[in-house]
Amino acid sequence: MDTDRGFFVYGVIDSETGRVPDGLTGVEDTPVRVVPRGPVAAVVGEIDLDRTTGRRADLIAYSTVLDRLAAAGAVAPVQFGSVMVDEQSVIEELLAPNEQYFAQLLAELAGRAQFNLRVGFHEPVVLAEVVAADPEIRRLHEHTRDLPEDAAYADRVRLGELVARAMEDKRELEVEALLDSILPLTAGYSLRSGAGIEHVLDVALLVDDDRRTEFEEHLEGLAEAVHERLRLRLVGPVAPYDFVGGDGWA
Numbered sequence: 001m002d003t004d005r006g007f008f009v010y011g012v013i014d015s016e017t018g019r020v021p022d023g024l025t026g027v028e029d030t031p032v033r034v035v036p037r038g039p040v041a042a043v044v045g046e047i048d049l050d051r052t053t054g055r056r057a058d059l060i061a062y063s064t065v066l067d068r069l070a071a072a073g074a075v076a077p078v079q080f081g082s083v084m085v086d087e088q089s090v091i092e093e094l095l096a097p098n099e100q101y102f103a104q105l106l107a108e109l110a111g112r113a114q115f116n117l118r119v120g121f122h123e124p125v126v127l128a129e130v131v132a133a134d135p136e137i138r139r140l141h142e143h144t145r146d147l148p149e150d151a152a153y154a155d156r157v158r159l160g161e162l163v164a165r166a167m168e169d170k171r172e173l174e175v176e177a178l179l180d181s182i183l184p185l186t187a188g189y190s191l192r193s194g195a196g197i198e199h200v201l202d203v204a205l206l207v208d209d210d211r212r213t214e215f216e217e218h219l220e221g222l223a224e225a226v227h228e229r230l231r232l233r234l235v236g237p238v239a240p241y242d243f244v245g246g247d248g249w250a
Helices: 056-072 087-109 123-133 135-144 153-185 209-226
Strands: 005-014 032-037 040-048 112-121 188-191 199-208 230-238
Touching: 005 032, 005 056, 005 087, 032 087, 040 056, 040 087, 056 230, 112 123, 112 153, 112 209, 123 135, 123 153, 135 153, 153 199, 153 209, 199 209, 199 230, 209 230
Parallel strands: none
Antiparallel strands: 005 040, 032 040, 112 199, 112 230, 188 199
């Protein structure tokens, strides 16, 4: 290999049971292959060492490789943009120091997949509930509704504060109810941050393969039951990006 070429590292798989799908390519459209070390192996592809890897196309390629790997078996994603100069560096700096950790993590991820669930308020419906439920909010809403935008500034600020507080109270109740309903069907979860008045929940869920059908059917039923107030969006299965960790690699 040219000395100005190195390896883009995608993730780590089991060296015996892990499989790289035939014809899989990644960043720079280069073939993906494995660098084994004992019970684990790094999944890599050649890359120009002088090339930056922050492009959107690179991130898409990285995610595509990992999702394809996850469909074939357990994979521990490595942080996007991880580049090493040669195979020896992959072995000595990544695999050898973390071999036991990787092996244990892959055993925990085997037979499982990540799903990402985002839930948002159907804003007009929930805001109407807030106005109807609180006399002070209702009074301020009616008072300011037909006034010019620059009028009754203090009342508008007060109204915004009360609505935000009421929406946060609703959000907390909704999150508790949603998690109580969903988590019994999962093997793990990781909450993500979100923003905006319509935001309710953004959560990564780890689901056992043998419960996937039950999980998806439950989410479909839940979405139907709450569709007038909440909007649910489920994405997956994807690689378990939210369920890995470790110094220098995740």
